[in-house]
Amino acid sequence: MTALEGRSALVTGAASGIGLATAKILAARGARVMLSDINAEAVASAAEAIREMGGEAAAVKCDIGDERQIRDSVARTVEAFGRLDILHNNAALVRPDISAADTDILEVPIEVWDAVMNVTLRGTMLGCKFGIEAMLGNGGGSIINTSSMYGVSPPLLMPSYCVSKAGINMLTRHVATTFGRKGIRCNAVAPGLVRTPAADAIIPRPFAEVHENASALAHQSTPEDIAHVVAFLASDDSRSMTGEILHVDGGTTSHLATYAQARGLGG
Ligand SMILES: NC(=O)c1ccc[n+]([C@@H]2O[C@H](COP(=O)([O-])OP(=O)(O)OC[C@H]3O[C@@H](n4cnc5c(N)ncnc54)[C@H](O)[C@@H]3O)[C@@H](O)[C@H]2O)c1
Incomplete structure (x- = not known):
């Protein structure tokens, strides 16, 4: 790498x-990293932990539901490190109360739909907007958006989340198409189930087990498995790739819907 x-x-x-x-x-891998998060205390400790490991890192509080905070966090990055080369638009509105209410389009409170679109989709779009403006100042860069397997194929529930992630996929291709000749690449990672605090809080264990059973690979994906792919997309090793939605899901979306049942029957 x-x-x-x-x-x-x-x-x-x-x-x-x-x-x-x-x-x-x-x-x-040597990058100077600005960590941003809605949780100011937690993100400050995360940056501190990276500095203790010998990395160069700083932290900024940013709620991606707030346009001004997104603009300011990009400006803070350029101020701290002189430029912006890599942007990972990863935050999303993933909260147990929101997911519990995000049932189907007959029942979902419109406020929940709007909140998810406002944070997850609009926040990612604004991240791209301010990120691109900064990257144009240094001749280009690489943007990586976090999508989801739910943005590719929907489960029974969570329509707001699924549609917001599908929107991120099209946003990714739009940015790739429109800004490629200006030196900006834009790709997305679409993780399957990854054991994180958000996933554990939102997806009940029996559902998680159904997902795990549908994975072609036997191991469970870790946050690091996704992060390595993001780092590849950030680096020049992927310099000819743009507009791609990379499924990093252990093969969960790679096969027929009957796969898990058929495996149980030995075929
Ligand atoms: N874990 C999975 O199974 C899975 C699968 C597919 C996609 N994803 C996506 O991965 C991304 C990261 O999720 P995770 O599983 O690592 O969750 P996580 O809960 O471990 O981390 C999410 C982080 O985002 C922060 N955050 C929440 N709302 C925010 C906001 N409005 N502005 C800024 N920061 C905010 C939280 O404070 C938290 O630190 C999300 O986009 C999620 O949709 C996760």
Whole structure:
């Protein structure tokens, strides 16, 4: 893997799970990393932990539901590190109360639908907007958005979440198409089930086991498994890739819907 020395990165939702793992891996590969999160205390400790490991990192509080905070967090990154080369738009509105209410389009309170669109989709779009503006100032960069297997194929529930992630997929292709000739690449990772605080709080264990049973690979994906793919997309090793939605889901979306049952029958 090509080193990321001299690169400046901003990761949203970096206090926990996939964002935290990404911030650590980018820093370990030599990037200067700004960790942003709605949880100011947790993100400050996460940046401190990276500095203790010898990495270069700083923290900023940012709720991606707030346009001004997103603009300011990009500005803080450029101020701290002089440029922006890598942006991982990873944060999303993933809260147990929101997910519990996100049932189907007959029942979902419109406020829940609006909140998910406002944070997850609009926040990612605004991250791209301010990120692109900054990257144009240094000749380009790489944007990686966190999508989901639910943005590719829907489960029974969570329509707001699924549609917001599907929107992120199209946003990714739009940015890739429109800004590619300006030196900006944009790709997405679509994780399957990853054991993180959010997933554990939102997906009841029996459902999680159904997902695990549908994975083609026997192991469970970790936040680091996703973060390594993000780091690849951030680096010049992926310099010819843009507009891709990479399924990092252990093969969960790669096969026929009958796969898990058929495996049980030995076929
Ligand atoms: N864990 C999974 O199974 C899974 C699967 C597919 C996609 N994802 C996606 O991965 C991303 C990260 O999720 P995770 O599982 O690592 O969760 P996590 O709970 O471990 O981490 C999410 C982080 O985002 C922060 N956050 C929440 N709302 C925010 C906001 N409005 N602004 C800024 N930060 C905010 C939280 O404080 C937390 O630190 C999300 O986009 C999620 O949709 C997760």
